[in-house]
Amino acid sequence: MMREKEIHQMIYRTFRQGVGVAVGPGDDCAALDFGGSRYFLAATDQLVSDVHYIQGKTSAAAIARKLFNRNLSDIAAMGGTPAFALLTVASHSADKKWYSGFIKSIQKEASKWNVSICGGDISSVKKDVTVCTLTINGWVEKNKICLRLNAKSGDILYATGAFGNSFKSGHHLDFTPRIEVGQFVAGEFTKAMIDVSDGLLIDAQRLASASGVGLVLDTARIPLRKGASLKAALSEGEDYELIFAVPASKATMLEKKWPFKNIRLTRLGNFIGGKKGGIYDLEKRELTAIHKTGFDHFDDK
């Protein structure tokens, strides 16, 4: 059986990063250094019919919105500000009406965040499949960039929003990327952040693993989206919330200063020394041994 992680490992081993790449593959965005006080951020993500949405049931406008906002979620996770995007569509079934709805919806989202869609490509496909990709670029101050590898033993893990039941509830098509939260916490309260797209457990583990620490999750505190079980909240993914590590000395100040009335902030647990990437509950049970960690594109191979 092939796991997504194995391909990622191949990529990390093979792709050589040259001059100007401050952060390469393995974080939410790559960060490029052109000099000056900011990094240029770059990420790309795709939506595939019947994997990321249901063909025939999901409108072109909803597909466009999800594609755009899930890319923005990667910029949010770095503490960045989005700026430019490129777009591709490969589709068998898309007609003029579909493209019209798709293009208008992309522009509508882009306008909210002052993003210029400055290029792209369209292609036909011989079978009934649609694949859309978006490449997003943005900026972040060098001293504010948030990376997966910066969590420290003793830090507190915080999360925005709620988890689980995203697909069935339609949240995955209709969420607001946490750009403003990312910008608020970056540098000031955290240097270690990730967005939860594949699942709270696997994304928390990625943060812990990259940082070389473990994590104790107080599972009773995890905010559940309406209709979600704890299991769903841990493993289903598509939440597009941010989780981030805050030094214990800054936790009270963060909670006091939190300016987002409609965005829930929750203290989920504590980073600890010991096994790198080990995720435990309060009873010291290893959660990744009990629960499916998250969505894997190659689980059925």
Next chain:
Amino acid sequence: MMREKEIHQMIYRTFRQGVGVAVGPGDDCAALDFGGSRYFLAATDQLVSDVHYIQGKTSAAAIARKLFNRNLSDIAAMGGTPAFALLTVASHSADKKWYSGFIKSIQKEASKWNVSICGGDISSVKKDVTVCTLTINGWVEKNKICLRLNAKSGDILYATGAFGNSFKSGHHLDFTPRIEVGQFVAGEFTKAMIDVSDGLLIDAQRLASASGVGLVLDTARIPLRKGASLKAALSEGEDYELIFAVPASKATMLEKKWPFKNIRLTRLGNFIGGKKGGIYDLEKRELTAIHKTGFDHFDDK
């Protein structure tokens, strides 16, 4: 029937370009202005199974090579130097062996041009389709950038290499992008260039249309790839050669200074006033009325 051009028109009409976008959709690359003496170039292109290569017959290494080099061809057309890339794969059939061949081949090409593959995404697909995309970034000196809209009446159209029969001959999988040629001619000999990917006739027409001029093509001079008819050379595409407009006063000097012993340089015709985008042969017949202009992804819709 839907034509690719109609979707392009929708895109040009709908997507608003904000601060920092010097060149938006409609050229080979977007050009972003971050200040300084250079533009940052951005383009994205995709390869779709059974559209751009034959599934099962084309190796993962060959697919990767074509994907990478056809994106580089867009950088070449701006007179630019490639620097960074992002990669996505959505595939049903790709297994560990396929990914291994693909990833190594991408890195092999990237190494030749000092390009860092700094991010990407992989996904499964429910049907037997593979879609790969690459986003390429690079740099070009602002005073050397080559755009489609800069050809002038009286300029001479030059081309590199030969045309036609690219798919059957395998050229489309195994060409060298004309980066060095682009850099040599950019600024010094031309400010108007495009790469020929969809077909000599349609790409020449794009150059003429954007520039608001017409073009007389001396069809007898078009270099034919082995096995190619004139019709194939005009319409088939996938040539990945450069065509560019050179002021008549610089033509002799260009031919004299041409440093590429193994790359043929051919004078193909002359830009003229009159009908914008009108392409004629020496007998004043409008070529776009006689020949299919090029590949259209939506010809069968």
